[in-house]
Amino acid sequence: MNFYEKEKLTALQAKEEAQWITFAPFVFQATRVLRDSGILTTVEAHREGITLEQLNGKIDLPAYGIRVLVEAGLGIGLLVLSEGKYKITKTTYFILHDELTKVNMDFTHDVCYNGMYFLEESIKNQKPEGLKVFGEWPTIYQALSTNLPEKAKKSWFSFDHFYSDYAFPEVLPHVYHYKPKTLLDIGGNTGKWSMQSFAHDPDVNITIMDLPGYVDGAKGKIESLGYGNRIKFHPGNVLDDSHKFPQGFDAVWMSQFLDCFSDDEIVSILTRCKKALNPGGRIFILETFWDRQRFEASAFSLQQTSLYFTVMANGNSQMYDSKVFIKCVERAGLKVVEEKDYIGVSHTLLVCQPAES
Missing domain, CATH: 1.10.10.10 (Winged helix-like DNA-binding domain superfamily/Winged helix DNA-binding domain)
Known part of the structure; x- marks a missing residue:
């Protein structure tokens, strides 16, 4: 590029x-x-x-x-x-x-527009100062699982799911090529990845880990669809460094998740992901890197979306340059063993293993 x-x-x-x-x-x-x-x-x-x-x-x-x-x-x-x-x-x-344009416009207006006035304040304070247009929460993620205004919530999930919905069918064969029997889905959100995983490989056993509000929502939906006996749930806040991840997994999966965290937070999360792996296990990271785009409009959209994280989401994360992100991977004691660009609309898949393996 x-x-x-x-x-x-x-x-x-x-x-x-x-x-x-x-x-x-x-x-x-x-x-x-x-x-x-x-x-x-x-x-x-x-x-x-x-x-x-x-x-x-x-x-x-x-x-x-x-x-x-x-x-x-x-x-x-x-x-x-x-x-x-x-x-x-x-x-x-x-x-x-164009669905992409509609999703982006609704997200910009319903979620970001009023809060963007507080960009300078957010940068100075490294806090999502624009979030106060909706209420008082430390990050938008607590609001999404409780009572963010319905229109904003709908546009947020439409934006989030639009990109993953295009990427998941394409990336599933790459993950299940390694035939993992146990998979930890961190940031499992509504459970979409887990349910699509079962359709692709009925033998896999999955644990969804996310904030308690998300876990409760995913659990109800998954159990109503008959997947309850195949999926376990582990509520927790990954920003709590003392929170240990469950262990014994052949694969750890994170989609559009680590862009929600700062450099140091990514290192902390990946360090604990490494401890969750069985010998020979792999960490699969699906992300949108602005420097890995085929079209300039895609790079532009991701660079501007970074400001949503600054003002509305958490004040300290972004859509990363892949070079910055991979340095975080290496700081966590991992190495990238496989990477594939141009998945779905704008994603890259990174497959990581412990550096010593």
């Missing part, structure tokens, strides 16, 4: 880009309202184009509001205006129909 080795814009293009950055909050909110109000969908339905007067009769908003929104849409690049009629653009198509 060499997206960032040299500057690519002329002076005029750079000044134009600076204006986009300056008005980025306006662009985002105008686009979201154009989408959610039905304006973009209505324009799309009229392939020959639609006048402003016609739009006024179809959208339940004041005429003034429709006018300023569609004019903003012209500058944003969502609409074109020819012979008095508005039509959509290719960008609008993705705003309306």
